[in-house]
Amino acid sequence: MLKERIRVLIAKPGLDGHDRGAKVVARALRDAGMEVIYTGLRQTPQQIVEAAIQEDADVIGLSILSGAHMRLCEKLLSLMKDKDLHIPVFVGGIIPKDDAEKLERMGITRVYGPGTPLSKIIEDIHSLCGARR
């Protein structure tokens, strides 16, 4: 039980109040043997970065359905840079294809749209964090 575990921070930045998706992903990662820290709704990018540092998270997963993904992700990534925090960031939600590409160029590790198999997310996290943990 004292083996190293992948720690994932799941957060919902911004103002939309629909967190079913975040919870489904959180449960799937939990069942895949990860320790999932769930922060709940309406988090600011500052709060998310602070939480990721305090929790020593290996990955951050964001759920955004509000349409404000460009602004929120830009802010989050710049705060992470300020704090010298270099861990993968996943985004799930309703993201137009063009924006998804922009986000990935900006530094978001991966964007997951509706219908992404949970096994794909788990696999990606394992392959990205496998070396760390």
Added chain:
Amino acid sequence: MNLTVQVLLKRYRCGDVRALAQLITLCENGANHFTEDFVEEKEHHVVGITGSPGVGKSSIIDELALRYVDRGERVAVVAIDPSSPFTHGAFLGDRVRMRKLSTKGVVIRSMASRGNGGGLAPAITSVLKLLSGFGFSKIFLETVGIGQAEVDVANVADTVILVLSPGIGDEIQLFKTGVMEIADIYVVNKADLEESKKLRTLVEQTVNQGKTEGWKRRIVGTSCVEWCGFEELEEAINEHLQYLKESGELLARRTRRRKFALISRFLRYVRETVEKVAVEDLTLEGLKKAICDDIIFGRENKKDENIYQGGR
């Protein structure tokens, strides 16, 4: 001690929260030996909060911790949730209720219980030492949601708060030993509900029965809907700390914590050894032999390590 730990400790001593968090992770993963010799405990007060799932532990901490921040104390929160016995994964959801704290510079660390059945996590004593050494004067420790027998918190915290809420049954439940006995302060939460008042009366009638000396247990009613009762709760905590200091009980509790740390470490070692070595011979003799072998091997490994460190 390897290089990573040395670097982390240096940053930790400079007040780097990230280094603190990374050292906590090391402790969680079983590499906690460095806390014994290289981390120095400072003056602090550990307030343990325990109670059944959903009674309001996290919400109470959210309000309570904020009050101490406003008084100028450096506050940290450790919140434990259970690990899965099947997948070893965990859903750590205590931050959801601690919304006020996340904007106030309070360090919150969620920990999984990782197979520990006493309501805490295996690394808890090392983590508390790290937090106190970092300079946190008030440390709130939230246990997993518990039942009747998870009493480890009483071995670790300086002040134990048991949170109750209506719906736990009649007074017979209050007579039971175990969790019902360990608290210094009893909080009857959800005071906005009518049944909460009845429960509070019952608790008042029972918890100090037959108690003639020492600390007189306090009973406080709170509500996280109407946000009432917290001033009284804060007062009770402060009084208890005063009592601990004046009576000398604080020292006794710290000794108890160190003893608990030692026993837990030994038990963990035995468990790991049984799982690792003594699979074929599941007798006490087999275990003894395995431990002896392990100690001899351990010494040899240590020799290697010394050579390695000397050569660097």
